[in-house]
Amino acid sequence: MLEILRPAEYADFRSAALSIFGRLDGDAAVEAFGLDDLLTPSADLDDPRPVLAFLEAQGYHGARTDVLGRFALTGPLPPWGALPAQRRVLAGFTVDTTRFAIPGPIPGSDAVLDIPGAGVVVVADPLAAGRAADEADDYLTVIDPTTAPTTVLATEPLVNDFRADLLARTHLGIAAEILGVCDRLLDDAVAYAGTRRQFGRTIGSYQAVQHILAWAAAERYQLACLFDHATALASAGTLDPALARAVKAMAGRVGHAIVQAATQATGAISFTWEYSVNRLHRRVLTLDAVAGSSADLIAAIGREIRSGDEYPELLDLADLT
Structure with a gap:
């Protein structure tokens, strides 16, 4: 639907x-x-x-x-030094003050890290210097650049003009992944509720379970609407860092809410390795922690609104026509 x-x-x-x-x-x-x-x-x-x-x-x-x-590295970038030839380059994203996460299978790739105060640096073969963010899911590799050899590509003054744009693409990309995970969690929960039987009826026929899944679907739809709006603006040439940050913040919050709903609807099996909720739950947790968690981003947005002279409208619906 x-x-x-x-x-x-x-x-x-x-x-x-x-x-x-x-x-x-x-x-x-x-x-x-x-x-x-x-x-x-x-x-x-x-x-x-x-x-x-x-x-x-x-x-x-x-x-x-x-x-x-x-x-994350597409689009305008600072005039940094020469990148290693014949090697794939990936952006790494902040997890906390000392750690960065790099996505995907990365043997033979180099990681570009934007370290506030230090500029942009490159880490050669980060897979050798890092570890999986989740031992059950090798999608993200976490590294500490203070313990790995780095080469400076661009100094802090050069990066300042490009940082917001790079972060906006990061936020939209992560939000897209979380939205996909939310879809899968709901699809699997609905399928389970339609086949699991208790007291002679499928559990999906009980109103309490229907309410849980309906509210989760509404949360997912809110995220999809905001994400689609940001994506439409980006495809029209307007990559709005503030809007992208709001999408990432909502994605993390909605991801947690849908994980909770799917767990309630599927019960004890959701805690086992044989069912998908466990693995997808872990993916949501790791993605939410990258490039600013939903809690941190919402707090930052709140601080800006509180200290500003006016309350900005997140969406101007007239612009959608």
């Missing part, structure tokens, strides 16, 4: 990516979707919708590619 309420062209990209992830993962999925030529540093990516739809499908399948790290 959600798909028919979303922009048709974006939904087509998403459907194509979902089909590919049903058969492939990693670089094979990226190649089959045709993203390699779009995902190069400083690429002129006029329309980010194919990449965002791909990331949403990746979240739905719990797949692992390095598209998020490559997508």
Whole structure:
């Protein structure tokens, strides 16, 4: 149902990516979707919708590619030093004051890290210097640049003019993945409720379970609306860092709410390795922690509103026509 309420062209990209992830993962999925030529540093990516739809499908399948790290580096970048030749370059994203997360299978790749106060640095072969953020899911590798050899690519003054743009792409990409995970959690929970029987009836026939899943679906729809609005603006040439931050903040909050609803609807099986909720729950937790958690971003937005002279409208619906 959600798909028919979303922009048709974006939904087509998403459907194509979902089909590919049903058969492939990693670089094979990226190649089959045709993203390699779009995902190069400083690429002129006029329309980010194919990449965002791909990331949403990746979240739905719990797949692992390095598209998020490559997508963040598209668009204008500072005039940094020469990047290593013949090596793929991925962006790393902050987890806390000393750690960064790098997405995807990354052997033979280098990580570009934006360290406030230090500028942009590159870490060669971060897989060797890091560890998996989640021992059950090797999608994100966490590294501490203070313990790994780094090379400065751009000093802090050069990075300041480009930081907001880079972070905006990061926030939208992560939100796309979380939205995909939320879709999968709800689809699996609804399927389970339609087959699991208690007292001679499927549990999905009980009003209490229906209410849980209906409220979760409403949360997901709110996130999809805000995400689609931000994506439409970005495809029209307006990448709004404040809006992208709000989308990421909502994605983390909605992700946690849907995990809770799916756990309530599916019961004890959700805590076992044999069922999908456990693995998807962990993916939501790790994605929410990257590039600012929902709690931190909401607090930052609140501080800005409190200290400002007026309360900004998050969406101007007149701009949607």
